[in-house]
Amino acid sequence: MTPSSRVKTLTIDGRPVSARSGETILKVARENNIFIPTLCHMDGLSPVGACRLCLVEIKGSSKLVPACITSIFEGMEVSTKSEQLDKxxxxxxxxxxxxxxxxxxxxxxxxxxxxxxxxxxxxxxxxxxxxxxxxxxxxxxxxxxxxxxxxxxxxxxxxxxxxxxxxxxxxxxxxxxxxxxxxxxxxxxxxxxxxxxxxxxxxxxxxxxxxxxxxxxxxxxxxxxxxxxxxxxxxxxxx
Amino acid sequence: MNLAVIGYGNPLRGDDGFGWRVIDMLRSEGGASDALLESHHQLTPEMAELLSRLDRVIFVDVSLTGEPGEVTHRELVAPPKLNLANIHQFTVETLLAYSSQLFGRAPEAYLVTTVGASFDYEEVLSDAASRAVPAAVRCVRDLLQFPFPASAGSI
Amino acid sequence: MPKTIHIDPVTRIEGHAKITIHLDDKGRVNDARFHVTQFRGFEKMVEGRPFTEMPSVMARICGICPVSHLIASSKACDRILAVQIPTTAILLRRVLNLAQLVQSHALNFFHLSAPDLLLGMDAPVDERNVFGVMQKHPELAKKGIWLRKFGQEIIEWLGGKRIHPAWVVPGGVNAPLASDKRDAILKRIPEAIQITRDALDLYKRILDDFPEETRTFANFPSLFMGLVNDKNELEHYSGTFRFIDAAGHIVADRVSPRDYARYIAESVEPDSYLKSPYYKPMGYENGMYRVGPLARLNIVDRCGTPLADEEWAEFRSLGRGAVLSSFHYHFARLIEILFGIEMIERLLNEPDILSKDVRAVARVNNHEGIGVSEAPRGTLIHHYKVDEHGLMTWANLIIATGHNNLAMNRGVLQVAKHFVDGKNIQEGMLNRVEAVVRAFDPCLSCSTHAVGQMPLRVELYGAEGELLDRKERAS
The missing domain is CATH 3.30.70.20 (Alpha-Beta Plaits)
Known part of the structure; x- marks a missing residue:
């Protein structure tokens, strides 16, 4: 497998971004200066997805997912801001x-x-x-x-x-x-x-x-x- | 333009801390039109000196009568001099009079208030006052921005 | 038919309170009470908390004089650490405490009391207010503002621009003084002194206009208590307690603050949340004492700074023995402002004042700590007990308004007897009762300013509790 085939493309808040396969939504968002609130997450420690503050919406799914432990996939459309998330x-x-x-x-x-x-x-x-x-x-x-x-x-x-x-x-x-x-x-x-x-x-x-x-x-x-x-x-x- | 927003009250007494919360929110939003943002326990005479150096000041306070949570604003006018009955404590009008009579000038001034519902010993606002914070912040921003804001009224 | 007159609330003191005057069958004044609803949750609330939090928690007892509680609390915590506090930290805390004294006294004299003093007790109510003062004495009002600002800015420069400064910590302070700040304060000293001397001159000129008030304003024998230093001079930060009687004789001297409980007992009045302390060896009836500016100037042998000492000599000539009339609280406050400014200058010129060595670090070395200071309104006692890990197990606070509680009731009664005849409620009479309370400058910090805007209400009740008369002042 060539390295390029491991690169996935997705959108976060409508912005097209690319990332390596296996990366979490949170990591990709931060690399692209998109703010997602976190509390239990800390770089350098294993993620646990406990606090649920990093919940985001994914198009086509009715479930909210924690950005810190959810891996990206090709064509994923992520929303980090919405009235529901804010609430x-x-x-x-x-x-x-x-x-x-x-x-x-x-x-x-x-x-x-x-x-x-x-x-x-x-x-x-x-x-x-x-x-x-x-x-x-x-x-x-x-x-x-x-x-x-x-x-x-x-x-x-x-x-x-x-x-x-x-x-x-x-x-x-x-x-x-x-x-x-x-x-x-x-x-x-x-x-x-x-x-x-x-x-x-x-x-x-x-x-x-x-x-x-x-x-x-x-x-x-x-x-x-x-x-x-x-x-x-x-x-x-x-x- | 020298601008200031002054919230006052006792933050340990429930809705009396409304002014503080409005100032906090303005601060957390990164300020407002370069206005000086201040919170005070009570109005004190030395504020008159600050007032005399301002072009416009907006006070944020809580009142006791009316529908809790309603946000209103009105323009303040420095009392023309004496003949005002029984000013036993520092009101915003007293301060403006201090400013104009002792330091020669007073700023354009507005008072933004909501009606408080609870003044118990607590650091949280009542639901009504809490909901009024964003509205009061908008009101303050409008008053800071517009050269000639609408005269007194409800929003 | 016994009647009760209520004066509620006392206007223009910093807070909210109620006065009741009880009349007997013949309409003569029988008893008078100053009711305080004070928030006393703090003593209970702090149990189980680390003692290192106490200065910040205690400073929140009062939004008006947080500095006083900060000082007394940090001193109690120092005792728990049981180590030597750096000299510079003590100098800086002293400056902070005196700055608080200056700005608090300035507010009281120039803005709260000036209308009564300068315009007369019986001036029509729509003139006897700060506007009246501004019109008659604009320069004085302006100077009052300047002096307030002088004190306030010192507090801000030392402790940061916050209502509850976290600068004073157990073991010292958490940042040294910058030289530019010291110079800025020193530069203002001459003007501050001049303003205070002018105010003193004015006060002495108008004193003769109030013969009745000086005679009746809580003018009764009582004990006086406060701190003195080792030279028996005015002291607001450390020192030992001295009690004197009305004749000026020393009753107890060199009492270590740590032994306060052997000399002060506290009774709880049923109709007030405020505890009423009294001098224990003399008992509840005779042990009434006063604290604050008047007491402090009565107990000392001299102030200890040149200009204040000149004024003090004049003050002491007002009475044989101790100066008894609470009316002279005003004079005492002005002298203390002068002393405070002179002392701030002296402290800021100490060679070590800019030293970076301002904090001692230690663990719990002592399970009990008592911290005492002189706040603007009088002696403040913080007494803490902690467990072996430094968690609070018990706290007792005696505040200045508490010390004065018994004397304040006596003062209200005395004025009421003189001015109230029970048949009609005169403006001048009510003003005098209120003015007595204001002379003590009680701090009722836990009130809201919004509630304080309630109009003044006077109610007259008959023997069966029926409302006989009611008068209201529009606010």
Whole structure:
């Protein structure tokens, strides 16, 4: 098979684009500077399609598909914007905000938070569903880091970076639905975790202020982008 | 043209934070006609000094009477001097009078309001006020843009 | 037939409150109360949160004076870290605290109180307002604005242009001062001083016009409390507590803020959410004390800056012992503005002021922290307890308006007895009752300005609770 036969052509929002076979819609869209909102996705970690913010429409299909895990095909016609998508994305954000206790103004990540940025970008002005105001723990037992479940959106970036990059698998999810919760080891306080190497990768991939460095005050927690460099160093291919 | 949009109220008290939300939305949309965008807890006398340097200012506030969520605007006129009954606190008109009497000039001024539904201790707007935010933002943009906007009325 | 007069809300104080005056069968004033509905959820809300969040959370108690809570809260957090805070951080926090004092006092004097002072208590209501002041004293109104801006800009230059600055953090501050900002502030000092001295001259000229008010405005014996430094001078940031009695004698001195609970007890009044603290050794009845500008100037041996000290000498000559009339809160505020400006200049000229070493980093080394500062309205106490990981388990706050609660009720009662005869509601009488409350400058920050626009309502109730009379002021 010649390389050229692996090139597919498709349209995104009416724009003709070409891409290599096997690439995801999200990757192709980003290469072409077309914005699709994401939250659980992170370059360098395996995709899970969990947050559903990257849902797009494909002509000929009544189903909405997550752009981060859907591969392109020849002749595909993708829409990243529509009234329906806008409504669903806002609904997803509203549910995330209502499910836990997100108080931006006193949060360590205020101004550097992906959830906050998404709400601004997508124009979420009001949460129409009732807030649950759950009583959530803060785990400050770790020497260097704190986890605040009130701000967790269950994107599982921490779970994946810990398993796939650090190889420690300290983090995982316990429970289902609204009961779901990030746990360290077998639901022990973080500070007592035997497997945690204190590398801090989970803190820096966390999109919100759910994981942060101890001692940081309001708006002081900025996250470092380390995964792209790590991928480069490891010589991973860009596909 | 020196322009400003000033939202005021207590963002911890439900719909009283309406002005803040309108300013937030204008900011998130990348600003409005180079206008200065400000949110304040309350109007204070020193704002008069800023006002005197402006050509046009639009205040965003919430009111108590009327149909919740309705957005209205009106042109503000600095009171001609005294003989106004009982100005016990800083209103936008007081500020304009401050500006013109103390600093020699006052800007063209408008007040955009919606009617609030809930003033409880919370940081979220009521449904009605929340729906009014985009309308108020449009209203502010129109007022900033047009040289001679329509006189007072509903939108 | 007992009657109750309601004055609701008190206009022009920053917030919303209600005054009730209770009359006995003969129409004489029997009791008076200042009712406050205050948002007290904060103490409960913070349980389980990391203490490092407290300065930001506490600053949100008040949109009007966030800086005061920021200072007291960060000092309580410093105690939890239990480390030495860099000298420069303390200098900068002091400047911030004084800037807040200057701008808050300036708002009160030039804009909230000036109509009463300059135009007279009995001036017709449609003249006795800021417009009246502008017309009669335009330069003064302008200077008031300038002074407000002076304080406000220092706060912005130090802490960033936000209503709840996150600049003050446990262990210090999170950014040093830039030299151009320091120079800009220093350049304005002479004008700020001149404005304040002019205002003092004016105040002293008009003081004689208010013999009745100075005699009756919450003019009663009470204790006074506040911070003094190690030279017994005016202190707003650190120092120790001093209590004096009405005769000016020291009742308790060199009381460490950490021991506040041994000297201050709090009772909860059934009709108000505000706690009423009193001086514990003397009990609830006799332990009433006042805090704030008047108290601070009463307890010190001198201010500690040259110009303020000259004015202070004059202030102290107003009374034998302590100055008791709350009317002199106005004088006290002006003196404190002067002191604040002089002290800001002194602090900004300290050699270390531009140092980059502004933050100490540490973990929880102490499970309890008490932070005290002098806010514009008086002593502010933040008391936190945390678990071994630094999560809040308990908090207690005593705010200035709380300290003054018992005294404020006493002051309202005193004026009411003097001016209310129960037969008719006179404009001048209501104004005086309100003015007493305003003299204490209570901060009722949790109100909305929209609700504050409600018209002033006066209601007269009979013994059976029936409405006898009702008067309303158009707003």
């Amino acid at each position: 669903y994305r806002k609904m997803i954000l509203a549910l995330l905000f209502s499910e836990r206790n997100h108080v931006c103004s006193v949060c360590v990540s205020n101004g550097h938070c992906e959830l906050q940025t998404l709400a601004q970008t997508l124009g979420l002005e009001h949460v129409h569903v009732p807030y649950l105001y759950p009583v959530m723990d803060v785990d400050a037992s770790h020497e260097r880091f704190v986890s605040d479940h009130s701000r967790c959106v269950l994107c599982t970036r921490c779970v994946r970076v810990c398993e796939e990059i650090e190889g420690a698998h300290t983090w995982d999810i316990m429970g289902r639905g609204a009961e779901a919760k990030i746990i360290s080891d077998l639901n022990q306080p973080w500070g007592f975790s035997e497997s945690c190497t204190s590398c801090g990768k989970c803190v820096h991939v966390c999109p919100t202020g759910a994981l942060f460095e101890a001692g940081k005050s309001t708006a002081e927690m900025t996250k470092r982008q380390f995964l792209p460099y790590l991928s480069l160093m490891r010589g991973e291919k860009n596909d």
